[in-house]
Amino acid sequence: MTKLQTEKKKPDNGKTKARTARKPPARTPARAEAAEAAHEPLRIGSKLKHARRLQGYTLKELADIVDCSESMLSKLENDKLTSSIVFLHRLAHALGTSIAELYSEENDLSGPVHVFHADRRAHSVADPDSPDGGARFERIVPVDRNGLLQALMHSIPPGGRSGGTVSHAGEELGYIIEGEVEVTVDGKSYVVRQGDLIFFPSSLPHGYYNRGDKMARMLKVNTPPSL
Numbered sequence: 001m002t003k004l005q006t007e008k009k010k011p012d013n014g015k016t017k018a019r020t021a022r023k024p025p026a027r028t029p030a031r032a033e034a035a036e037a038a039h040e041p042l043r044i045g046s047k048l049k050h051a052r053r054l055q056g057y058t059l060k061e062l063a064d065i066v067d068c069s070e071s072m073l074s075k076l077e078n079d080k081l082t083s084s085i086v087f088l089h090r091l092a093h094a095l096g097t098s099i100a101e102l103y104s105e106e107n108d109l110s111g112p113v114h115v116f117h118a119d120r121r122a123h124s125v126a127d128p129d130s131p132d133g134g135a136r137f138e139r140i141v142p143v144d145r146n147g148l149l150q151a152l153m154h155s156i157p158p159g160g161r162s163g164g165t166v167s168h169a170g171e172e173l174g175y176i177i178e179g180e181v182e183v184t185v186d187g188k189s190y191v192v193r194q195g196d197l198i199f200f201p202s203s204l205p206h207g208y209y210n211r212g213d214k215m216a217r218m219l220k221v222n223t224p225p226s227l
C-alpha cells in the first residue's frame with residue numbers, strides 16, 4: 001500500500017477550526033417586497049384622470065387637444081397602456097401639470113439634508129419611445145412638489161433612441177457614466193462618451209440615441225423637475 005493510503009487521519013482535538021462560508025444576510029419578506037415594489041414603474045392612470053377632471057375636459061375634448069383617440073386616453077387612465085415619454089410631455093402640458101407631478105410620490109423630505117443609501121431601490125419609468133422598449137429612467141431623488149432639482153439614471157440599450165424630441169422649461173445636464181450616447185439638441189447632434197458631460201437649455205428640442213454596442217448609462221439632472 002502507498003504511504004498516502006496507509007496514512008491515518010489525525011484526531012481532531014478541537015484545535016482545528018472548520019472553515020464555513022459566510023452567507024449574506026437574508027432579506028426579510030418585508031424588505032424583499034418593498035424592493036420589488038420599488039422596481040416596478042409607478043401607475044399614473046388615476047392621476048391622469050384626476051388632472052383631466054380638474055381641467056373640466058371630457059375624454060373626447062382632451063383627445064382632440066393632444067391628437068389621439070378616446071380609447072387610448074381611457075386605457076392610459078386605467079393603466080392598461082403605457083404612454084411614450086414624448087406623448088406624456090404633450091399630455092401633461094395640456095393638463096397644466098408635468099410628468100414629475102404625475103409620477104410624484106408621498107415622501108418624507110422634511111429637513112435640509114437627505115441621505116439615500118446605495119441599497120435603496122428607486123422607482124423607474126420605462127420609455128416606450130425606445131424601439132426595443134428597453135430604455136429606462138430610474139428616479140434617484142424622490143420628487144418633491146416644492147423642489148427645484150431632479151436627478152435620474154437613464155439606461156439606454158444598444159440602438160435605443162427616443163421616439164422624437166421633447167422641449168420644456170428649465171435647464172439640464174447629462175453625465176455619461178458608461179457607454180456612448182448621441183444627444184440631439186435643436187437639430188444638432190453631439191456624441192458624448194464615458195466621463196463627458198453635456199449641458200443645455202431644456203427649451204431646445206432634444207432627444208437621444210445609443211450609438212454604441214453596449215448599455216449606456218447617463219446621470220441626468222434638470223431643473224425644474226419635468227420627468
